[in-house]
Amino acid sequence: xxxxxxxxxxxxxxxxxxxxxxxxxxxxxxxxxxxxxxxxxxxxxxxxxxxxxxxxxxxxxxxxxxxxxxxxxxxxxxxxxxxxxxxxxxxxxxxxxxxxxxxxxxxxxxxxxxxxxxxxxxxxxxxxxxxxxxxxxxxxxxxxxxxxxxxxxxxxxxxxxxxxxxxxxxxxxxxxxxxxxxxxxxxxxxxxxxxxxxxxxxxxxxxxxxxxxxxxxxxxxxxxxxxxxxxxxxxxxxxxxxxxxxxxxxxxxxxx
Numbered sequence: 001x002x003x004x005x006x007x008x009x010x011x012x013x014x015x016x017x018x019x020x021x022x023x024x025x026x027x028x029x030x031x032x033x034x035x036x037x038x039x040x041x042x043x044x045x046x047x048x049x050x051x052x053x054x055x056x057x058x059x060x061x062x063x064x065x066x067x068x069x070x071x072x073x074x075x076x077x078x079x080x081x082x083x084x085x086x087x088x089x090x091x092x093x094x095x096x097x098x099x100x101x102x103x104x105x106x107x108x109x110x111x112x113x114x115x116x117x118x119x120x121x122x123x124x125x126x127x128x129x130x131x132x133x134x135x136x137x138x139x140x141x142x143x144x145x146x147x148x149x150x151x152x153x154x155x156x157x158x159x160x161x162x163x164x165x166x167x168x169x170x171x172x173x174x175x176x177x178x179x180x181x182x183x184x185x186x187x188x189x190x191x192x193x194x195x196x197x198x199x200x201x202x203x204x205x206x207x208x209x210x211x212x213x214x215x216x217x218x219x220x221x222x223x224x225x226x227x228x229x230x231x232x233x234x235x236x237x238x239x240x241x242x243x244x245x246x247x248x249x250x251x252x253x254x255x256x
Contacts, residue, residue, distance in 0.1 A: 016099055017048070017049070017050060017098065017099040017100075018045075018047075018048070018049040018050070018099060018100055018102070018118055019049065019050045019051075019052055019097055019099055019100065019101040019102070019147065020038075020041050020045075020049055020050070020051045020052065020101075020102055020104060021052050021053075021054070021089055021101045021102065021103045021104070022034060022037055022051075022052075022053050022054070022103070022104050022105070022106055023053070023054045023055065023070060023085060023086060023089075023103075023106075024053055024054075024055040024056075024057070024106060025055060025056045025057075025070055025085065026056070029106045029107070030060065031057075031058075031059065031060030031061045031062075032060075032256075033106040033107065034053050034055075034061050034062070034065060034106065035060075035061065035062045035065075035256045036254055036255060036256050037104060037106055037108070037110075038051050038062060038064055038065055038256075039255055039256040040109070040110035040253060040254070040255075041104075041110065041114070042064075043110075044110050044112065044113050044114050044219075045113070045114050045115060046113070046115055047115075050066060050097070051064060051065050051066065052065070052066045052067075052068065052095075052097065053065050053066070053067050053068075054067075054068055054069070054070045054071070054088070054089070055067055055068075055069070055070060056069065056070060062256070068095045070085055070088060071088035071091050071094070072088075073085060073087065073088055073158075074158050075161060076161075083170050083171055084157070084161075084165075084170075084171045085171075086103070086140055086171050086172075086175075087153065087154050087157055087171050087174075087175065088154065089101070089103060089145075090145075090150045090151055090153050090154040091148075091151065091154060092148050092151035093148065094147055094148065097147050098147055098148075099146075099147060100118055100144065100145075100146055100147070101144065101145055101146075101147050102114075102117050102118065102142070102143075102144045103140070103142065103143050103144070103145075104141070104142055104220075105140075105141040105142070105222070107223045107228050107229060108141055108142065108220050108221065108222055108223065109196075109220070109221045109223070109229055109250060109253050109254045110219070110220050110221075110253060111214050111218055111219060111220070111221055111249075111253050112218065112219040113219065114219055114220065116192070116219070117142070117144060117188070117192075117219075118144070120144075120188070120189075122144075122186035123145075123146075123149075123184045123186070124143070124144070124145050124150065124179050124184045124185055124186060125143060125144040125145075125186050125187065125188055126138030126139065126140060126142070126143040126144075126172075126175075126176065126185065126186075126187060126188070127139035127140075127141060127142055127143075127187065127188055127193045127222070128187035128188070128190070130195050130198050130199075131198070136176050136177060136180045136185065137172060137173050137176045137177075138172055138175070138176040138185070138187065139172060139193075139222065139224070140171065140172035140175060141193070141220075141222045141224065142188065142193050142220055142222070143175075150179070150184075153175060153178050153179065156178065157174065189217075191215065191216065191217030191218060192217065192218065192219045192220065193218070193219070193220050193221075193222055194214075194215035194217075194218035194220075194221055194222065195221075195222050195224065196212065196221050196222065196223050196224075196227055196232060197223075197224065197225050197226075197227060199215040199218070200212040200213055200214065200215055200221060200247070201244050207243055207244055207245070208243060208245075209245075210245065211245045211246065211247060211248070212232065212244060212245065212247040213249075214249060226238040226239045226242070227244075229250055229254045232244070232246075232247045232250055233246060233247060233248070233250040233251055233254070234246050235247070
């Protein structure tokens with residue numbers, strides 16, 4: 001997998017550039033998820049940017065996307081990396097990339113302009129957990145940082161990973177806790193990143209006759225839990241006794 005320049009001709013020496021980061025590994029998400037994500041970003045982000053996918057398989061990914069191997073998390077031999085892989089975005093030297101990175105999960109749907117995610121002030125921005133807003137924990141489906149600025153977060157995990165894995169549920173809980181203690185954690189405005197599960201599906205019993213909708217003010221819709229975009233498009237939920245109607249608007253946004 002060889003990196004290449006995007007249409008703007010930027011190189012990794014440009015320190016002021018904007019970088020969209022995503023990550024794909026295993027077989028759960030195919031290359032079409034990366035390709036659709038690029039298409040959504042291209043439609044909703046003005047100006048130049050680099051689009052980088054950290055992946056174990058770049059086959060089928062559109063040529064505008066730069067593919068790099070996912071950095072080694074350096075866990076002891078035999079331990080599964082699973083959801084901790086996102087922490088490798090904080091490598092001190094991430095393939096020579098420079099500038100401001102906006103990380104996006106593959107299964108998000110962008111529904112409005114996202115220039116504001118680069119303009120909003122703050123050192124580290126993340127979604128505030130919807131279900132338990134009294135907690136510090138953020139949702140790492142969308143987070144922004146300066147590349148190379150938080151290498152200490154990754155190094156601390158590598159040094160204390162056994163303790164962390166025993167006491168912390170996942171990477172977003174660990175990440176939020178460490179940056180909160182450093183006074184660097186901030187959250188996106190509440191309505192920018194909406195949950196499909198919590199904000200788009202009508203409450204019972206109206207979910208039986210009303211279609212899911214885009215929440216007011218939403219710019220990115222997050223699909224977490226049992227629903228992903230292709231399921232939501234056809235009205236499928238992967239839990240018993242949870243009915244939802246199809247959401248045809250997804251097809252308008254979730255496209256290459």
